[in-house]
Amino acid sequence: MKAEIIAVGTELLLGQIVNTNAQAISQKLAELGIDVYFQTVVGDNAARLRQAIEIGRSRADLLLFTGGLGPTQDDLTKDVLADYLNRKLILHEPSMKTIEELFTSRGMAMVESNRRQALMIEGSEALHNATGLAVGNALKADGTLYMLLPGPPKEMKPMLEGPGQEWLRSMLGDEKPLFSRLLKFAGIGESNLEAKLLDLIDGQHDPTIAPYAKEGEVSIRVSTKAANAEEANAKIDATVDLIRARVGEHLYAQEDIPIEEQIVKLLRRSRRRLASAESISGGLFAELVTNVPGSSGEFAGGVVTYTNAMKNKLLGIPMSQLEGPDAPGAISESTAKLMAENVRLIADADFGVSLTGVAGPAEAEGKPVGLVYFAIAEKGKETVVHTATLSGGRSIIRLRAVKAAMYRLWQALKE
């Protein structure tokens, strides 16, 4: 099946927003085995939208619209498509009721234009909007499939994942639904991971193994069609075992979570707590860990000691360690060790993690940009210090340093 994604919205043509919907929809269609040959963006203009529909129909079996389902006069997608198909717009009563109830519960009078969000093309299937008011539409007309999704990603995504996907599968005539599992990796680059799995990726067709590139993350999606979840899991497990045999030490999760979330889970499971002492990363490690909901029980606290005076004052690191002709300096293996150990003791935590290094733009202590030391101090164990030479701009070096430290912490935790 050939598909075209048509995003409707003048704000896209003005560059006010980026078309993340096209990416999300493309990923989903790829997962379903539907080929996307074109993505089109058109403004809130009836004539040009109609033209896009005509062109799309001539070259695709499925037109997937996003945007233009809202209450204003600019929201034209349903009107234009209904007109093109010579069909009427009818009211979807359940959606209308939801809208009315919302306004009543807020003690507000409903503006008439809100009725527009409950309209649907005659003969179409309503797609429930779990996170907004505009109902989605799906229909088949004259051999072409049409799906209308809302524009805001927080409405579009749940609709596509839920009723949208279900409808697409029914149109594909799939007897067996598709099951997939995301594998998340740390401590290994994307190209390196791909190289190690290349023959599996290329040679295996059920389940399929597809690399998934996303900023700062390395993931693989394993997908298969199966009669039920049990059958699918058995097939996927067998493939995961093949992958694990090659790169298992980097596989930190079989669901879409960042490594810091896995770390918080492992800490919680073992009733242990973490503290951090950061120099190069300036609080990024603490920020990512505490951004995990409910992490307050697992994160005791952290310090951002940018200056030597603060390393001395907050962490009790002797000035003789930090300054002077024979001192190892702030950016050194021994300082990283002391930072991790001392913050662990101060916070009365089970793990202490430290990061010190040079993020740039200039070198420091005569040490080059990209040099990083990080240490993992664990209660009752020998502290381990790692070193890395990272490339990239200032923010990238900081992020890579933090992710490298998290990888080592995760390794220590899962033992």
Add this chain to the structure above:
Amino acid sequence: MKAEIIAVGTELLLGQIVNTNAQAISQKLAELGIDVYFQTVVGDNAARLRQAIEIGRSRADLLLFTGGLGPTQDDLTKDVLADYLNRKLILHEPSMKTIEELFTSRGMAMVESNRRQALMIEGSEALHNATGLAVGNALKADGTLYMLLPGPPKEMKPMLEGPGQEWLRSMLGDEKPLFSRLLKFAGIGESNLEAKLLDLIDGQHDPTIAPYAKEGEVSIRVSTKAANAEEANAKIDATVDLIRARVGEHLYAQEDIPIEEQIVKLLRRSRRRLASAESISGGLFAELVTNVPGSSGEFAGGVVTYTNAMKNKLLGIPMSQLEGPDAPGAISESTAKLMAENVRLIADADFGVSLTGVAGPAEAEGKPVGLVYFAIAEKGKETVVHTATLSGGRSIIRLRAVKAAMYRLWQALKE
């Protein structure tokens, strides 16, 4: 002039990357007064790319391509367009020389396919690639304008900003170049800012005033055509004065920098230093400040005290203040004040900033999600504590809290 942006690349259709180029090009064309009516994405496929060119030519005066200029057989843009226009591809000698020199300097043998990057369509103008190897192309043929830009954003953007923009202006027949200035605001929402400037935005056409929406930022671009920078600056200054008279207390910069960068600049100028004590924001304040290059002189350090024990241990806040039936608690005005004052003293800094509150998902100390206290302690001055009730998910509340604190810090600094 009507334009269409055609992004070429199968990775876009698979959802592997998001089409940020379309946004960047759309913004630039809007700035130049060129209307974008369609954006198209097509894969690395000659027949479909040719079809996209045909459709684009029928509805636009300018076709702006991005992607497909690289060395591989998948990189088809120049070939397909040359074929469509019945023109030959010729070698651009200066680009070829650059490529050869690069390989020589690396001591590597040049792969023949790299020659492809130096090819250009006969009769076109070469657009210099300052950050990569593939030369850009610009030409007018049978009344249509064509511009070919590389796909990687770090090559595309400099080419568009530099020779691309220059060529477009010459085609527009502009005698006067366009000058513009970005104004950055803090402590005010986008819709509120627009409401206060609505008559100026709608009524004024030289310079133009255009709101610029970007995640978590509120900006306005003031643009005018002028004979030279001096004339432009005088016109823009007069418009900025009009804006300042209404919302001047929120205008923190007349260039594209985040508020933390302005804070670091003001600290540097007055030779003062900053320290932070964070609870709700978990290190985000420190992370953003230290992400400003060269901020190490202005940021003394920070603590992330997630637990009461750490607030007591690192900041010396009495446990009687934090716990017990009559204690104000960790999330309180008086604790925010103590955190800011104590971290300032410990770090021997001029400013201490603190943040405490409830980011969610659950309430804490019986206080609701979104409640935030933040304090600015300044050497020799009375500490000021602010409170805010913020909405959004966990990450949004954290970011908004930090930005609100930065706004107040900036106000204190500029006095």
